[in-house]
Amino acid sequence: MTISEPQKRISEQALTVWKIAATLHSLVVWVLAGGLIAITLIFDFPEWIIAAAIAVAVVYSYLFIILLPTLRWKRWRYEVREQEIELQYGVFIIKRTLIPMIRVQHVDTQQGPLLRKYRLSTVTVSTAATIHEIPALDMEEAENLRISISRLARVADEDV
Amino acid sequence: MSDPKRLHPIAAVVNALRQLKEMIIPFLIFVVFGSRGTDWDLFYFIGSIGVVVLVLVYGVLSWYRFTYRIEQGELRIEYGLIVRKKRYIPFDRIQSLDLSEGILQRLFGLVKVKVETAGSGGMGLQDGEAVLTAITKQDAQAIHDYLVSIKKSGQIPQGEEEPQSSDDLLYKMSVSELLMLATTSGGVGVVISAVFAFVFQFEEFIPYEQIFDGVEHFVQNGVVFISVVVFLGFLLAWMIALFGTMLKYANFTVRKVDNDLVITRGLLEKRQFTIPLNRIQAVRISENLIRQPLGYASAYVESAGGSALDQESSKVLILPIVKKRKIPGLLEPHLAEYHFRVSISPAPQRAYSRYLLKGWLFTLPIIIVAIWFLRPWGFGALLLLPISALWSYLNYKDAGWSLDQGMLTFRYRNIVKSTVYMRKNKVQSFSVKESFFQRKKNLATVEAIVKSGHGGAGGKVIDLEKRHVDMIYHWYSHETAE
Numbered sequence: 171m172t173i174s175e176p177q178k179r180i181s182e183q184a185l186t187v188w189k190i191a192a193t194l195h196s197l198v199v200w201v202l203a204g205g206l207i208a209i210t211l212i213f214d215f216p217e218w219i220i221a222a223a224i225a226v227a228v229v230y231s232y233l234f235i236i237l238l239p240t241l242r243w244k245r246w247r248y249e250v251r252e253q254e255i256e257l258q259y260g261v262f263i264i265k266r267t268l269i270p271m272i273r274v275q276h277v278d279t280q281q282g283p284l285l286r287k288y289r290l291s292t293v294t295v296s297t298a299a300t301i302h303e304i305p306a307l308d309m310e311e312a313e314n315l316r317i318s319i320s321r322l323a324r325v326a327d328e329d330v
Numbered sequence: 331m332s333d334p335k336r337l338h339p340i341a342a343v344v345n346a347l348r349q350l351k352e353m354i355i356p357f358l359i360f361v362v363f364g365s366r367g368t369d370w371d372l373f374y375f376i377g378s379i380g381v382v383v384l385v386l387v388y389g390v391l392s393w394y395r396f397t398y399r400i401e402q403g404e405l406r407i408e409y410g411l412i413v414r415k416k417r418y419i420p421f422d423r424i425q426s427l428d429l430s431e432g433i434l435q436r437l438f439g440l441v442k443v444k445v446e447t448a449g450s451g452g453m454g455l456q457d458g459e460a461v462l463t464a465i466t467k468q469d470a471q472a473i474h475d476y477l478v479s480i481k482k483s484g485q486i487p488q489g490e491e492e493p494q495s496s497d498d499l500l501y502k503m504s505v506s507e508l509l510m511l512a513t514t515s516g517g518v519g520v521v522i523s524a525v526f527a528f529v530f531q532f533e534e535f536i537p538y539e540q541i542f543d544g545v546e547h548f549v550q551n552g553v554v555f556i557s558v559v560v561f562l563g564f565l566l567a568w569m570i571a572l573f574g575t576m577l578k579y580a581n582f583t584v585r586k587v588d589n590d591l592v593i594t595r596g597l598l599e600k601r602q603f604t605i606p607l608n609r610i611q612a613v614r615i616s617e618n619l620i621r622q623p624l625g626y627a628s629a630y631v632e633s634a635g636g637s638a639l640d641q642e643s644s645k646v647l648i649l650p651i652v653k654k655r656k657i658p659g660l661l662e663p664h665l666a667e668y669h670f671r672v673s674i675s676p677a678p679q680r681a682y683s684r685y686l687l688k689g690w691l692f693t694l695p696i697i698i699v700a701i702w703f704l705r706p707w708g709f710g711a712l713l714l715l716p717i718s719a720l721w722s723y724l725n726y727k728d729a730g731w732s733l734d735q736g737m738l739t740f741r742y743r744n745i746v747k748s749t750v751y752m753r754k755n756k757v758q759s760f761s762v763k764e765s766f767f768q769r770k771k772n773l774a775t776v777e778a779i780v781k782s783g784h785g786g787a788g789g790k791v792i793d794l795e796k797r798h799v800d801m802i803y804h805w806y807s808h809e810t811a812e
Contacts, residue, residue, distance in 0.1 A: 262765055263764065264764045264765075272755075272808075273758045299759070299788075
């Protein structure tokens with residue numbers, strides 16, 4: 171018995187946003203590397219330190235700006251059905267999660283400045299015990315999702 | 331019953347004592363740092379006395395302000411010294427009354443009543459409940475009766491007959507079980523240190539000195555001495571824990587009153603918990619390392635809500651220690667939705683190597699460090715390899731699952747072997763995880779989360795047959811189930 175994976179993908183813009191965010195992150199690594207290189211030059215430390223610092227920064231940037239976001243984006247799927255929400259994500263470990271509609275307590279959307287610029291929202295689905303996140307959806311789609319999930323969730327009212 | 335009532339005066343004492351207890355640490359710091367200069371001693375002495383008096387006065391005054399009354403189907407509490415507060419709790423929102431009796435309360439025949447509401451917590455309203463620190467038993471009974479009458483009239487519009495309030499004794503702990511419970515809880519440390527102390531006694535027989543020539547005399551004596559001291563320390567701690575456990579769990583009884591489980595326990599401080607059956611989210615059976623070989627286990631229920639953020643109200647021990655085979659007989663008649671005689675499907679054989687590897691991944695660094703830094707003795711760390719292998723074997727052996735009439739069962743071990751029984755409709759979310767290596771072997775990890783208190787609890791089983799995991803996934807999916 172195999173399970174077909176959820177069909178819908180998150181917004182393509184998400185990849186751009188992630189890459190920008192990761193670039194900002196990796197700036198820190200570059201600054202650190204730069205500092206290290208400066209110290210090496212000033213105090214005449216062995217030269218391999220310079221090479222190592224640059225190598226680490228390059229590898230870091232490649233991993234976190236290019237490789238991982240792409241893999242992550244490719245993996246991300248979700249599907250909202252009548253009675254449940256299904257998510258699939260993860261880079262090295264694929265995680266698939268089912269959240270029954272009757273368990274959903276509330277749905278939130280939120281966006282930071284970066285997401286807003288690209289007209290995206292993060293959707294957060296909370297059950298009584300867990301919180302699940304769809305990281306970047308088109309704003310309108312997120313809005314619709316929030317409305318439809320909360321409507322579907324309201325149909326089944328069960329104790330806890 | 332509408333005139334405002336005060337708590338018994340002893341409540342003022344209880345509250346003041348609690349305040350003082352909370353002040354002990356700042357107080358000690360104050361005294362320690364304050365008693366440097368000799369001139370200041372008197373000042374600090376008077377200061378301390380002043381603070382204590384203030385606390386007592388505050389306790390008495392806030393006792394004086396605190397009133398409660400039952401009015402229009404609500405429990406109405408008014409309190410507050412400087413800021414006057416009123417809290418009205420409708421009775422039909424009250425989930426349960428938890429009664430407990432501390433030493434002071436018992437001396438005067440009083441009880442402490444904690445009123446738990448369903449909606450408390452979650453949205454940051456964790457104190458959406460009320461505590462009546464000390465009231466007479468009659469008053470507590472009156473509140474209880476009032477609560478019962480409201481619930482009955484609210485829930486049964488015009489019943490053919492008033493349902494008799496049932497009261498079944500579910501379980502009462504025997505003296506031997508109490509002893510068993512006390513001796514086997516948290517005793518692992520003692521056993522380990524006893525083994526260490528014992529092993530080092532072998533020095534008398536095995537000529538370590540000749541084997542490891544370079545070992546310094548000091549180390550030998552030091553190790554023996556320290557191991558004995560550690561052992562004695564553990565022994566003492568264990569004795570104290572044993573005594574504490576006995577006091578805490580003496581007279582442990584579980585009764586089923588109507589649709590609630592009522593748990594009473596304690597010798598010095600008597601406590602009573604009420605768990606509405608419909609708030610039970612899962613049943614968990616735990617067997618720790620000492621109890622498992624003896625065939626004993628304990629059972630918990632995960633319960634949703636609960637008033638405060640304390641662990642006790644979410645994960646409730648209902649059978650502290652019983653023979654494992656007795657559990658189905660004890661619980662099944664009362665928890666009708668759960669059945670405990672399920673056949674567990676194990677993890678496939680090829681999963682074992684992964685369990686083994688995972689164990690070694692943790693132990694290898696320890697072994698390397700030990701060998702590197704503690705040269706001759708460090709090699710003893712190699713013993714961790716077979717121990718870890720055995721451990722992994724146990725973990726692998728205990729991993730399993732079962733699906734049975736709307737009920738999902740997970741069995742797994744971390745240190746304690748747990749079996750978690752969950753109803754499908756109580757599972758909040760369900761996940762399947764596959765790593766790259768698992769996929770190669772057609773294995774997957776399952777995880778189910780139920781609500782427990784204000785957070786989640788549940789179970790996770792690693793490396794099951796992918797096919798089986800998919801089956802559970804399908805079973806849980808609300809779309810394909812139809």
